């Protein structure tokens with residue numbers, strides 16, 4: 001049987017390297033579609049959890065993972081030699097920035113080296129980690145060339161960006177359209193067949209990995225730029241005493257040419273604040289300076305300080321200094337209804353507040369503990385006594401579940417809502433209660 005036939009008949013053994021927010025849901029979908037899947041990770045704890053059928057990623061249905069682990073359809077290992085037992089491998093490892101905001105491809109390189117070491121003929125390798133255009137052909141392909149493979153003839157190599165949106169209840173891995181671009185037409189054909197065998201969504205083929213890599217960067221650059229526009233609008237509207245939330249709601253009534261984006265305390269997560277800088281780095285190699293990306297990044301990066309500045313003014317109006325005040329951050333995850341703290345702007349607001357001498361507590365129903373500067377800080381319960389003892393609450397994450405916004409409003413002396421979640425959840429009409437202020 002050819003590899004293509006094995007993929008179509010779902011008899012190909014699939015390996016997923018990196019069992020995080022992207023890899024675990026992908027491994028589960030592939031196993032649910034009928035493939036036998038082996039997950040690979042360097043963290044033994046995650047591997048053990050998968051083998052015990054214990055879920056640790058919000059978007060995975062725990063019962064599905066447990067059933068797949070029990071049936072043996074999905075297993076996990078830290079033993080990279082078992083990559084050699086796979087016909088298809090998807091690489092889903094982190095792609096962070098280093099401290100100079102330059103791409104850190106070390107995870108991609110080390111996992112791809114492991115794959116190349118154990119690769120065999122008639123194998124499909126797909127990189128899913130977000131990265132700069134050129135990575136698949138310039139970084140991965142030489143490893144397989146060096147190992148003696150002929151790409152497109154006896155080993156198939158492609159890039160397919162992952163679009164998972166953690167916490168999104170409507171679009172999951174299974175029903176989100178996929179883009180694929182292979183190093184040769186045969187590589188693309190094999191990668192397309194793989195995702196068509198798994199997804200209930202169209203698979204769109206582009207002419208090479210570069211177009212697929214750039215597609216993902218365009219999608220996330222679109223987000224960083226539009227978030228910056230919304231944030232800049234919020235700052236200007238405040239100065240002009242205009243209600244930015246009303247303006248965005250009104251603009252969104254236009255049925256064409258406008259997609260609403262909303263302000264907030266900054267932009268977080270492993271994608272939006274990071275991925276566009278992969279392009280910035282790559283563009284430098286062709287003497288291009290990505291002005292829009294860096295300006296957008298600067299505007300978003302300024303938001304935590306802006307939020308603290310707003311709070312300082314609000315406290316000043318009430319005759320209180322920020323120094324020595326007691327502030328509760330409501331929500332520390334980078335976005336609503338998930339537990340992911342990576343690049344969370346709430347943590348930057350926290351830093352700013354502490355630098356100015358405020359005492360900071362947090363409440364987050366999704367994050368019971370936060371590790372900061374070597375300490376493990378627990379979430380506090382927002383009971384009436386605590387709320388009354390505060391100087392202010394800042395809503396930093398728009399969690400829509402498990403949070404009693406009415407209690408916050410009834411007991412806290414001041415609530416600065418950077419996400420406009422309180423009035424939205426409680427259906428409050430203008431004018432808002434005197435202790436509620438929106439960004």
Ligand SMILES: NC(=O)c1ccc[n+]([C@@H]2O[C@H](COP(=O)([O-])OP(=O)(O)OC[C@H]3O[C@@H](n4cnc5c(N)ncnc54)[C@H](O)[C@@H]3O)[C@@H](O)[C@H]2O)c1
Nearest residue numbers: 018019020021022041042092093094095107111129130162
């Ligand atoms: N999280 C998202 O919402 C999202 C969305 C779309 C795309 N992406 C992209 O997907 C990629 C993965 O992101 P993530 O959020 O799943 O990261 P993650 O940190 O949640 O998971 C990555 C996993 O890879 C493992 N790993 C690291 N090096 C390894 C190696 N050499 N061999 C095996 N396993 C290794 C880590 O232990 C970890 O479990 C990134 O490029 C990211 O930009 C993420």
